[in-house]
Amino acid sequence: MRFGGLVAVNDLDLSIEPGQLYGLIGPNGAGKTTVFNVITGVYRPTSGEISFKGQPIVGERSGKITRRGIARTFQNIRLFGEMTVLENVKVASHCRQTADLASAVFRTPAHHSEEKRVDLQSRDLLKIFHLEQFADEKAKNLPYGSQRRLEIARAMATLPRLLLLDEPAAGMNPQEARQLMELIRWVRDRFGMGILLVEHNMKVVMGVCETVHVLDYGATIAVGPPAEIQRNPKVIEAYLGGA
Amino acid sequence: MKGFVLAIVFVAVLFLGNSLLTGGLLPGFSVSPYFLQVVSLAGINIILAVSLNLINGFTGQFSIGHAGFMAIGAYVSAYVTAAFGDRIRGALGMLPPTFQNSALLLIALGIGAACAAVAGFLVGVPSLRLRGDYLAIVTLGFGEIIRVFILNIDAVGGARGFSGIPRLANFAWIYLFAGATILVVSRIVRSSFGRTLVAIREDEIAAEAMGVNTTRSKVISFVVSSAMAGVAGGLFAHYLMYVHTNSFTFIKSFEIIIMIVIGGLGSITGSVLGAVLYIVLTEGLRQFAQYRMVLFSLLLIVIMIVRPQGILGHRELWSFFPRRRRVEPVPPAVAG
Numbered sequence: 375m376r377f378g379g380l381v382a383v384n385d386l387d388l389s390i391e392p393g394q395l396y397g398l399i400g401p402n403g404a405g406k407t408t409v410f411n412v413i414t415g416v417y418r419p420t421s422g423e424i425s426f427k428g429q430p431i432v433g434e435r436s437g438k439i440t441r442r443g444i445a446r447t448f449q450n451i452r453l454f455g456e457m458t459v460l461e462n463v464k465v466a467s468h469c470r471q472t473a474d475l476a477s478a479v480f481r482t483p484a485h486h487s488e489e490k491r492v493d494l495q496s497r498d499l500l501k502i503f504h505l506e507q508f509a510d511e512k513a514k515n516l517p518y519g520s521q522r523r524l525e526i527a528r529a530m531a532t533l534p535r536l537l538l539l540d541e542p543a544a545g546m547n548p549q550e551a552r553q554l555m556e557l558i559r560w561v562r563d564r565f566g567m568g569i570l571l572v573e574h575n576m577k578v579v580m581g582v583c584e585t586v587h588v589l590d591y592g593a594t595i596a597v598g599p600p601a602e603i604q605r606n607p608k609v610i611e612a613y614l615g616g617a
Numbered sequence: 618m619k620g621f622v623l624a625i626v627f628v629a630v631l632f633l634g635n636s637l638l639t640g641g642l643l644p645g646f647s648v649s650p651y652f653l654q655v656v657s658l659a660g661i662n663i664i665l666a667v668s669l670n671l672i673n674g675f676t677g678q679f680s681i682g683h684a685g686f687m688a689i690g691a692y693v694s695a696y697v698t699a700a701f702g703d704r705i706r707g708a709l710g711m712l713p714p715t716f717q718n719s720a721l722l723l724i725a726l727g728i729g730a731a732c733a734a735v736a737g738f739l740v741g742v743p744s745l746r747l748r749g750d751y752l753a754i755v756t757l758g759f760g761e762i763i764r765v766f767i768l769n770i771d772a773v774g775g776a777r778g779f780s781g782i783p784r785l786a787n788f789a790w791i792y793l794f795a796g797a798t799i800l801v802v803s804r805i806v807r808s809s810f811g812r813t814l815v816a817i818r819e820d821e822i823a824a825e826a827m828g829v830n831t832t833r834s835k836v837i838s839f840v841v842s843s844a845m846a847g848v849a850g851g852l853f854a855h856y857l858m859y860v861h862t863n864s865f866t867f868i869k870s871f872e873i874i875i876m877i878v879i880g881g882l883g884s885i886t887g888s889v890l891g892a893v894l895y896i897v898l899t900e901g902l903r904q905f906a907q908y909r910m911v912l913f914s915l916l917l918i919v920i921m922i923v924r925p926q927g928i929l930g931h932r933e934l935w936s937f938f939p940r941r942r943r944v945e946p947v948p949p950a951v952a953g
């Protein structure tokens with residue numbers, strides 16, 4: 375992925391199996407969020423291919439890619455601030471609904487049953503993420519840790535097969551980070567989706583991920599299970615220092 | 618069922634009210650035609666304000682072209698009545714005259730609204746990918762293009778205006794459609810589709826990332842809103858019996874924006890309040906003659922300083938009156 379003269383990501387060869395917990399790490403500026411943005415269609419890669427479930431997805435709008443089954447969270451939280459927590463989650467389930475605008479205007483039985491279904495499903499999701507007590511609270515009023523969890527809950531409402539988490543543990547204390555690790559593992563076990571995690575918190579990455587992919591200045595310097603990566607001299611030199 | 622009964626009662630009250638106010642019901646009781654006209658025009662403003670709020674308030678798109686769609690509705694419906702009115706009335710000969718006129722009005726309004734909707738689509742598709750200020754300028758431009766285009770069509774009067782439109786609309790019809798507009802917009806807003814609109818307003822990129830087809834949502838709301846403006850235009854034409862493109866300049870678009878900003882962007886009752894307040898102020902300040910617009914402008918400035926979010930802000934009128942919460946059964950807990 376090239377921005378003018380700057381090559382942000384070069385020669386990236388990355389594949390994720392269904393249900394795999396895949397970590398992407400690297401120093402700041404290594405190109406991790408760029409990879410996210412390329413996968414989710416925010417940027418169009420200047421060269422290369424991306425395919426999901428056997429279908430090429432390069433050049434599609436991010437909304438279309440999400441509807442295919444790839445959901446993401448944002449590094450700087452992008453919640454719908456004025457909407458309630460419950461509404462934030464409900465918006466994300468819109469793409470999985472069948473009732474259309476006409477049924478909303480005429481308030482058909484189909485509309486009512488769909489609304490009820492979405493309401494129950496969204497509340498269930500909030501319960502999983504320990505957010506049900508905030509259901510009617512405006513998203514912008516939530517404490518930071520809860521906002522981060524809401525980001526993930528919202529992405530989950532799109533029923534993804536691949537979930538991209540952009541620094542979900544940022545700003546969390548060790549206890550919150552531990553809860554997050556359990557949550558990520560639980561979500562993968564329960565729903566079976568692949569998870570691509572970009573994270574700086576090494577405890578979280580090494581504790582959760584099955585495969586770790588290390589980037590430095592846009593280039594891949596190592597890929598492998600956490601134990602290998604932690605011993606890899608190139609990685610230690612570029613990044614870990616003393617994890 | 619309850620809804621149906623309420624609707625019928627509403628319609629009955631409106632038409633009875635209209636007879637009452639025009640002096641046809643109680644001998645000796647009537648209101649001044651001026652007062653009735655102000656109230657009726659307020660009703661048309663309500664339709665314009667509530668429909669524009671769908672785009673500007675709920676979806677957060679800055680559109681300044683609403684008067685253009687009103688113009689299309691006005692001129693198309695007037696043309697339908699003028700050119701095909703007799704033929705349509707003839708085809709409905711078996712019905713009593715009032716029903717003939719009602720049917721004619723509905724047909725004219727329907728065609729006018731459909732044309733306004735098509736125009737909304739043609740304007741919306743290229744424009745709605747633009748952000749903020751750019752969208753504002755483009756819609757401003759389109760509004761003027763539509764107006765000048767109509768101005769140059771001799772068949773609808775051109776610079777002399779379109780006169781001789783039969784008075785098919787009255788207080789009752791206007792408020793019937795105002796009620797319908799409020800109902801439709803509030804149902805749209807309180808639905809999954811409505812949530813996508815607010816999501817687009819809050820963070821369009823995040824909305825897209827959550828699977829919302831933002832272009833589709835924006836265009837659909839724009840088309841619906843334009844159709845409603847077309848209805849308002851049709852009612853306007855068939856109430857005043859004469860239209861001229863001077864009524865549909867960008868100043869009209871600005872007036873509607875003032876109404877929804879004072880009332881509160883993102884509040885349907887706010888738009889109603891803003892529309893009514895606007896007319897009350899412009900008419901009520903007439904006694905101050907040449908100082909009318911100065912006072913009006915000062916008032917707007919004061920309101921924007923003291924209450925920039927508008928009178929009702931994002932909220933609806935009833936949220937100020939807390940209701941007793943119904944205790945709802947808790948759904949069964951899901952394992953996990």
